[in-house]
Amino acid sequence: MTATPPTTAEAARPLTTLLADLEASHRSLGMERVRSWKAAAPERRAIGCLPVFAPREVLWAAGALPVFIRGGGDQLETIRGDAYYQSYICRLPRSTLELGLGGWLDALDGMIFPNTCDVIRNLSGVWSSLFPAKLTRFLDPPQAGDQAAGIRFWRSELSALYRDVCALSGREPAPEALRAAILAYHQARRAARRLEAARIETPWRFPVDETYLLRRAGDVMPPLEWARLVDDYLVAAGARTVRPEDRIRVLVQGAFCEQPPLGLLRALERAGCYVIADDLTLGHLDSDDPDPDPGLDPLQALAEAEMVGRTASAVRYDAQGDRGRCLAAEAKRLHADGIIFAAPSFCDPALLDQPRLTKALGDAQVPYTAFKYAENTGQFQSIREQAGTFADSVKLWGHA
Amino acid sequence: MIQKEQSMETQKAMLAGYFGRLATAQRDHRPVVYTFVPGNLTELLSAFDVIPVYPEINALQSGMRQRSDGFIREAERAGHSEDVCSYVKCDLGMMMKGNLGPTGEAIPPPDLLLCSFTGCFVFMKWFELLREQYGCDIAMLHVPYQGDGKLTPAMRAYVVEQLEREVIPKLEKIAGRKLDQARLEENLARSARAEDDLVHVFESAKARPSPIDAYFAGVYYIGPIFTSFRGSQDACDYYAALRREVDERRAAGLGPVTPDGPMAQEKYRLVIEGPPNWTSFRNFWKIFYDEGAVAVASTYTKVGGVYDTGFRHDPRRPLESLADYCLGCYTNLSLPARTELIARNVREYQADGFLFHSVKSCNSFSAGQLHMMREVERLSGVPGGFIESDLVDGRYYSHANIKNRVESYLQMLGSRRGAAGTTSSASAAPPASPQLHLPVHS
Numbered sequence: 001m002t003a004t005p006p007t008t009a010e011a012a013r014p015l016t017t018l019l020a021d022l023e024a025s026h027r028s029l030g031m032e033r034v035r036s037w038k039a040a041a042p043e044r045r046a047i048g049c050l051p052v053f054a055p056r057e058v059l060w061a062a063g064a065l066p067v068f069i070r071g072g073g074d075q076l077e078t079i080r081g082d083a084y085y086q087s088y089i090c091r092l093p094r095s096t097l098e099l100g101l102g103g104w105l106d107a108l109d110g111m112i113f114p115n116t117c118d119v120i121r122n123l124s125g126v127w128s129s130l131f132p133a134k135l136t137r138f139l140d141p142p143q144a145g146d147q148a149a150g151i152r153f154w155r156s157e158l159s160a161l162y163r164d165v166c167a168l169s170g171r172e173p174a175p176e177a178l179r180a181a182i183l184a185y186h187q188a189r190r191a192a193r194r195l196e197a198a199r200i201e202t203p204w205r206f207p208v209d210e211t212y213l214l215r216r217a218g219d220v221m222p223p224l225e226w227a228r229l230v231d232d233y234l235v236a237a238g239a240r241t242v243r244p245e246d247r248i249r250v251l252v253q254g255a256f257c258e259q260p261p262l263g264l265l266r267a268l269e270r271a272g273c274y275v276i277a278d279d280l281t282l283g284h285l286d287s288d289d290p291d292p293d294p295g296l297d298p299l300q301a302l303a304e305a306e307m308v309g310r311t312a313s314a315v316r317y318d319a320q321g322d323r324g325r326c327l328a329a330e331a332k333r334l335h336a337d338g339i340i341f342a343a344p345s346f347c348d349p350a351l352l353d354q355p356r357l358t359k360a361l362g363d364a365q366v367p368y369t370a371f372k373y374a375e376n377t378g379q380f381q382s383i384r385e386q387a388g389t390f391a392d393s394v395k396l397w398g399h400a
Numbered sequence: 401m402i403q404k405e406q407s408m409e410t411q412k413a414m415l416a417g418y419f420g421r422l423a424t425a426q427r428d429h430r431p432v433v434y435t436f437v438p439g440n441l442t443e444l445l446s447a448f449d450v451i452p453v454y455p456e457i458n459a460l461q462s463g464m465r466q467r468s469d470g471f472i473r474e475a476e477r478a479g480h481s482e483d484v485c486s487y488v489k490c491d492l493g494m495m496m497k498g499n500l501g502p503t504g505e506a507i508p509p510p511d512l513l514l515c516s517f518t519g520c521f522v523f524m525k526w527f528e529l530l531r532e533q534y535g536c537d538i539a540m541l542h543v544p545y546q547g548d549g550k551l552t553p554a555m556r557a558y559v560v561e562q563l564e565r566e567v568i569p570k571l572e573k574i575a576g577r578k579l580d581q582a583r584l585e586e587n588l589a590r591s592a593r594a595e596d597d598l599v600h601v602f603e604s605a606k607a608r609p610s611p612i613d614a615y616f617a618g619v620y621y622i623g624p625i626f627t628s629f630r631g632s633q634d635a636c637d638y639y640a641a642l643r644r645e646v647d648e649r650r651a652a653g654l655g656p657v658t659p660d661g662p663m664a665q666e667k668y669r670l671v672i673e674g675p676p677n678w679t680s681f682r683n684f685w686k687i688f689y690d691e692g693a694v695a696v697a698s699t700y701t702k703v704g705g706v707y708d709t710g711f712r713h714d715p716r717r718p719l720e721s722l723a724d725y726c727l728g729c730y731t732n733l734s735l736p737a738r739t740e741l742i743a744r745n746v747r748e749y750q751a752d753g754f755l756f757h758s759v760k761s762c763n764s765f766s767a768g769q770l771h772m773m774r775e776v777e778r779l780s781g782v783p784g785g786f787i788e789s790d791l792v793d794g795r796y797y798s799h800a801n802i803k804n805r806v807e808s809y810l811q812m813l814g815s816r817r818g819a820a821g822t823t824s825s826a827s828a829a830p831p832a833s834p835q836l837h838l839p840v841h842s
Contacts, residue, residue: 083770084768084770084771085767085770086758086760086766086769086770086788088483088760088766089763089766089767093767113547115521115545115547116521117521117763118520118521118522118762118763118764118767119763119767121521121545121547121764121767122735122763122764122767122768123767123768124547124734124735125547125734125735125736125738125768126735126768126771128734128735128736129735129736129739129771129775130771136548137547137548138545138547138548138734139547140542140544140545140547142542142558143517143524143540143542144540144541144542144558144562144566145538145539145540145541145542145562145566146561146562146565146566148561148565149558149561149562149565149566150542150558152557152558152561153544153554153555153557153558153561156554157554160554314525317517317524317528317540317542318528319540321528321531321532321538345483346483347483348484348485348521348522348525348763349521349525351481351483351484352480352481352484352485352488352522352525352526352529353525353528354479354481355478355479355480355529356528356529356532358479359532372483
């Protein structure tokens with residue numbers, strides 16, 4: 001926390017307003033932020049990106065706003081989308097199709113589908129045939145054992161994407177534009193790191209529902225504007241007079257794609273936990289910064305950052321086979337008391353990873369608990385009881 | 401008594417030999433590599449004299465031998481979710497129970513896990529789990545998905561580079577010697593010969609009656625070429641013999657051989673999408689042949705390679721050809737490309753209908769199938785059917801439900817044919833004449 005805290009009276013109102021705006025924006029499906037950004041200039045474009053990867057710098061340099069689409073949440077009644085999927089497939093593709101078919105995504109000029117799992121992969125094909133007039137691109141971030149090969153491939157993929165989105169917005173591809181975009185996202189990543197650090201240091205001042213709303217706002221905002229918003233929030237929320245409570249510090253893992261309802265996140269903290277870190281908005285701004293050195297090829301820098309600096313996760317090949325050990329070490333580094341595995345039902349990456357991770361946590365004596373959810377889960381009582389029991393067990397005996 | 405084609409007996413002997421070699425691999429100092437069927441690099445592995453093991457084949461065999469349910473429960477007790485792929489859980493459960501193969505002997509642990517990451521996201525997670533158990537190295541070969549419907553030079557170059565820098569060096573390490581380029585090329589030449597014969601066998605289903613069932617019997621026909629025999633003389637001999645056998649049946653106007661004997665009358669010609677259920681395989685098949693329904697084409701017989709659009713392994717460009725093979729497997733194709741392939745099969749094989757078998761375990765196949773079905777109907781003018789079960793989790797196979805659905809679907813096809821006043825609904829179908837744009841390998 002570096003900014004001078006305003007007085008409590010001054011901070012209270014802006015913070016309340018800021019949070020109310022964030023929640024209203026989150027609950028609205030109409031993409032007002034995207035529409036108003038586009039309305040400012042006719043050549044502006046917006047490209048949707050499915051979890052968990054968005055080539056933000058490339059899109060921004062090409063004159064397009066990257067917009068993360070993380071399903072329809074609990075605000076959307078999914079009817080048409082359900083007709084496309086069997087009962088044993090997660091909710092994300094259904095609600096995404098519902099958004100598309102219902103016209104909620106009309107502000108977008110294209111969609112990018114990364115290779116996060118087979119469901120999102122196949123959704124790219126469904127999407128391209130339902131919306132042939134819009135740009136649909138599938139991106140396969142490198143999972144290669146050989147880094148050099150991965151970087152070369154990824155550079156060529158980014159280059160092709162950059163060219164195509166520039167054609168959409170009528171811009172000429174230019175290395176300077178890419179470097180400027182890299183620098184803009186440097187600012188946003190720094191803001192994201194300030195937010196992370198604040199949560200870890202004083203989580204009672206920065207509840208998970210607020211920081212989550214802030215990050216979701218970043219899914220639909222230009223980078224510098226979002227960085228300013230984060231700093232406004234940190235100043236206002238940091239000035240709150242809030243006493244720490246007797247809660248345990250937890251990490252939430254597995255919720256990186258289909259998102260839990262906001263009420264579920266609130267239930268976790270009300271049950272006696274401080275969520276000090278999570279993977280809820282994986283792909284937001286969590287990878288390493290690409291090198292902005294003007295002497296370097298910016299696409300090469302972006303490819304290297306993706307191949308070398310991408311955050312370890314269930315959708316990333318675990319080349320060293322140490323993700324479980326790293327998670328246990330991270331829990332200890334952050335002085336977390338335990339880990340909550342919250343995975344969407346039928347989520348292959350999260351659920352296939354869980355046995356491996358829990359074994360490593362068991363070996364390292366890090367307590368954990370696990371449950372499943374769906375984006376439209378409406379009852380949180382059982383989850384609240386489970387989280388509460390977990391918190392009590394850890395407080396009483398140091399383990400679950 | 402169960403009736404079998406002569407080629408099935410030949411294949412049984414080949415498999416017995418394979419499991420025998422596997423059982424003595426450690427004693428014979430032959431390295432063992434676990435890998436997957438789609439995008440397998442058998443020619444390369446045999447150039448190093450290593451023996452491949454296919455965990456998904458072990459799982460399906462466990463399913464056919466009624467052992468998979470126990471293995472799955474074992475894995476679920478160990479913390480694996482009921483929501484995830486039953487092949488993975490069956491394989492892990494089998495390992496927990498001693499990793500015994502069909503001959504009753506233990507399958508040796510891998511010296512290397514070769515993850516050909518082609519057409520299925522779960523493959524990567526599966527081998528991460530196996531690495532935990534076996535503590536061995538992984539050679540990771542990332543094969544990009546043809547999401548935008550085309551195989552680009554950048555994709556091919558990426559796969560070739562990984563073969564050169566990741567896969568071959570790791571194989572050289574476990575084999576203790578350099579790659580024998582000439583041997584690889586010989587293997588690839590033999591693969592191409594066997595692939596020619598396989599395509600001839602599957603294309604025989606264009607005849608009326610079809611001399612083969614391209615789904616239920618088809619899974620036996622693809623056995624050698626999709627697994628450890630591709631590139632071997634045994635495979636060439638097997639496919640040459642199979643071709644003769646099928647040609648003889650075709651010349652005699654005979655239908656397919658089913659477990660209850662030759663099919664008497666071909667009433668319905670179907671194209672089938674999706675893998676079969678293995679836990680009730682014979683009963684599943686029986687539903688069809690009892691009704692006189694024959695599969696004239698299927699997509700499952702393309703998971704280990706799509707050969708009917710012209711691709712062949714090519715000894716003149718060994719690594720590029722292996723890359724093209726990996727990139728071109730069925731589940732690595734975009735949904736529109738798969739849809740067009742099915743619609744083309746419906747037309748070219750004069751199918752009366754097409755049936756989607758959706759399996760809970762496999763999102764690579766299943767996610768998007770309902771949309772594909774509607775698209776195939778639109779492109780072909782032929783109505784589709786849809787049934788659901790699982791690969792090797794018997795809890796999700798409901799025989800009565802599937803039988804009811806299949807019979808109702810066939811009755812509908814029959815009524816449709818009657819209404820059109822013809823004997824073949826292929827000719828009764830509206831003249832859709834869709835423009836299909838399948839990529840054709842040259």
